[in-house]
Amino acid sequence: MNAETPPRSIWLPDWSGAPYWHEDAPPEEATTASPPASVDVLIVGSGYTGLNAAIETAGGGRDTLVLDKDAPGFGCSTRNGGQIGHSIKPDLETLTRRHGAARADAIMGESRTALDWIEERIDTLGIDCDFSRVGRFHAAHSADSYEALARGAERLTKARGAEVEVVPRAEQRRELGTDAYHGGVVYPRDAGLHPAKYHLGLLAAARAAGARVIGHCAVTGLERTEGGYSVATEQGTVTAREVIVATNGYTGPVTPWLRRRVIPIGSYIIATEELPAELMDRLFPTDRVISDTRKVVYYYRPSPDRRRVLFGGRVSASETDPAISGPRLHEDMCALFPELRDTRISHSWLGHVAYTFDELMHVGQRDGVHYAMGYCGTGVSMASYLGMRMGQKVLGAPEGRTAFDDLPFPTRPFYTGNPWFLPPMVAWYRWRDRMQQNRKA
Known part of the structure; x- marks a missing residue:
C-alpha cells in the first residue's frame, strides 16, 4: 500500500445500525391505536415474556392488553444472537449450597424443560423462524x-x-x-433460530388469541386500587384487574423495586458482509452456535442462511455506540479467525439484557403485580417459558408454578438501577480473561 492509498474501511458503504434480523422481520410502524379504558390483564412489555404470557391469558378468555414504549419487540427479543441452550448460570454445586439439593435440581430441570418446550411452542404455533437443533x-x-x-x-x-x-x-x-x-x-441439543421471525410469530399468535398489542404507548405510572390497578400511559389511563411486568433489560422507574434488582447490560453484535460458501464451511463445519468460557463472553454463529458471521459480545467497559463497538468486535473476531481480516461489517447493533445479583432469573409477585425477568443473557427459551407460566398463574392454573417461585430476589445497598459498578467490573474481567488465555498450559 502506498502513502496515498487510504486504509480499506471495515464498513460496507451502506452499513446499518439496525439489527441484521430486521432485514427479514422489521418492527411495526407506529400506529394511531389507543388503549381501551379497562381490561382484565395489562402486560407491560411486548418481548418474548410478555407475548407468551398474552397468548395464555387471551387464550384463557381474559381481555388482554400488551403495551410497549417502543415498537413491539424493539428490545432484545429481536436483537439477540438467536442462540438457545442451557439457561442457568450458577452450577449445580452453587445452587445446592444456596437453595438445597431439591430446589437446585428443580431449577436445573426448568432449564431442560424450557429448551424442549420452546421447540414444541414453535411447532404448535406454526412459527417459521429457522429453528434448528444445531447444537x-x-x-x-x-x-x-x-x-x-x-x-x-x-x-x-x-x-x-x-x-x-x-x-x-x-x-x-x-x-x-x-x-x-x-x-x-x-x-448437541442446543438450538438456533431467527429471533425477529420468532417474535413476529408470537405477535401474530397473541393477536390471534385475542390480545391487543399496542406499541409506542409507554406506561408512565402504576397504582394499586381496590379493584385492581390504575395504569397511566402516554395515551390515557387504563384500569386492569391484573398486571404483568415483562420489561427485563428495559425495566424503568415505573417499577422501582424491580429496577433495583436487575442490571441492564448492553450486548453488542455485528454481521459481516456475505461470505463465500467454502469459507463458511471451513470456519463453521458443523453449523453450531458458539459460546466460550470467558467471563466477558463471546457468542457467535453462522447466519441461518450460512452467508454471514454474526459475532457478539461486550467490548467496552461502559455502554457505547454501535459505530464504536463494531470495529472492536471486528478486531476480536479476527483474532479468532484471521481469515476474516478483510471482511467488512454490514450491521452493528446492541440490545439490553438484564443480569441479576444471584445470576438467576426470577418470577413472582410484588404488591400483586406479576413479573418475570433477569435472564442473564440466556433468555430466548427461558423468557418465553416463564412468560407462558406467568400467563398460567394469572389464569389460576396450578401448572404455572415453577422452581423459581418465591426465591429471594436480591439487590445491593445504594443500587437504584444505574449500574455504576459495571465499568470497573467489566474491565477487571476482560483483563482476567486475557491473563487466563495467555497462561501456558
Missing part, C-alpha cells in the same frame, strides 16, 4: 477452562446421563475453524 460448541479460552469443562461434562454424564461431548484441542477443527481455543464441549 452448541462451548469453547475453552484457556487450558484451565478446558479441564473444568471436561470435569463438568463427566459429572453431568454420570449424574443425569446428559448429552455432552468433550472435544480436545487436537480435534477442535472438526467443530470450529480456529486454533485460538483449548478445546471445548458440545451440547
Whole structure:
C-alpha cells in the first residue's frame, strides 16, 4: 500500500445500525391505536415474556392488553444472537449450597424443560423462524477452562446421563475453524433460530388469541386500587384487574423495586458482509452456535442462511455506540479467525439484557403485580417459558408454578438501577480473561 492509498474501511458503504434480523422481520410502524379504558390483564412489555404470557391469558378468555414504549419487540427479543441452550448460570454445586439439593435440581430441570418446550411452542404455533437443533460448541479460552469443562461434562454424564461431548484441542477443527481455543464441549441439543421471525410469530399468535398489542404507548405510572390497578400511559389511563411486568433489560422507574434488582447490560453484535460458501464451511463445519468460557463472553454463529458471521459480545467497559463497538468486535473476531481480516461489517447493533445479583432469573409477585425477568443473557427459551407460566398463574392454573417461585430476589445497598459498578467490573474481567488465555498450559 502506498502513502496515498487510504486504509480499506471495515464498513460496507451502506452499513446499518439496525439489527441484521430486521432485514427479514422489521418492527411495526407506529400506529394511531389507543388503549381501551379497562381490561382484565395489562402486560407491560411486548418481548418474548410478555407475548407468551398474552397468548395464555387471551387464550384463557381474559381481555388482554400488551403495551410497549417502543415498537413491539424493539428490545432484545429481536436483537439477540438467536442462540438457545442451557439457561442457568450458577452450577449445580452453587445452587445446592444456596437453595438445597431439591430446589437446585428443580431449577436445573426448568432449564431442560424450557429448551424442549420452546421447540414444541414453535411447532404448535406454526412459527417459521429457522429453528434448528444445531447444537452448541462451548469453547475453552484457556487450558484451565478446558479441564473444568471436561470435569463438568463427566459429572453431568454420570449424574443425569446428559448429552455432552468433550472435544480436545487436537480435534477442535472438526467443530470450529480456529486454533485460538483449548478445546471445548458440545451440547448437541442446543438450538438456533431467527429471533425477529420468532417474535413476529408470537405477535401474530397473541393477536390471534385475542390480545391487543399496542406499541409506542409507554406506561408512565402504576397504582394499586381496590379493584385492581390504575395504569397511566402516554395515551390515557387504563384500569386492569391484573398486571404483568415483562420489561427485563428495559425495566424503568415505573417499577422501582424491580429496577433495583436487575442490571441492564448492553450486548453488542455485528454481521459481516456475505461470505463465500467454502469459507463458511471451513470456519463453521458443523453449523453450531458458539459460546466460550470467558467471563466477558463471546457468542457467535453462522447466519441461518450460512452467508454471514454474526459475532457478539461486550467490548467496552461502559455502554457505547454501535459505530464504536463494531470495529472492536471486528478486531476480536479476527483474532479468532484471521481469515476474516478483510471482511467488512454490514450491521452493528446492541440490545439490553438484564443480569441479576444471584445470576438467576426470577418470577413472582410484588404488591400483586406479576413479573418475570433477569435472564442473564440466556433468555430466548427461558423468557418465553416463564412468560407462558406467568400467563398460567394469572389464569389460576396450578401448572404455572415453577422452581423459581418465591426465591429471594436480591439487590445491593445504594443500587437504584444505574449500574455504576459495571465499568470497573467489566474491565477487571476482560483483563482476567486475557491473563487466563495467555497462561501456558
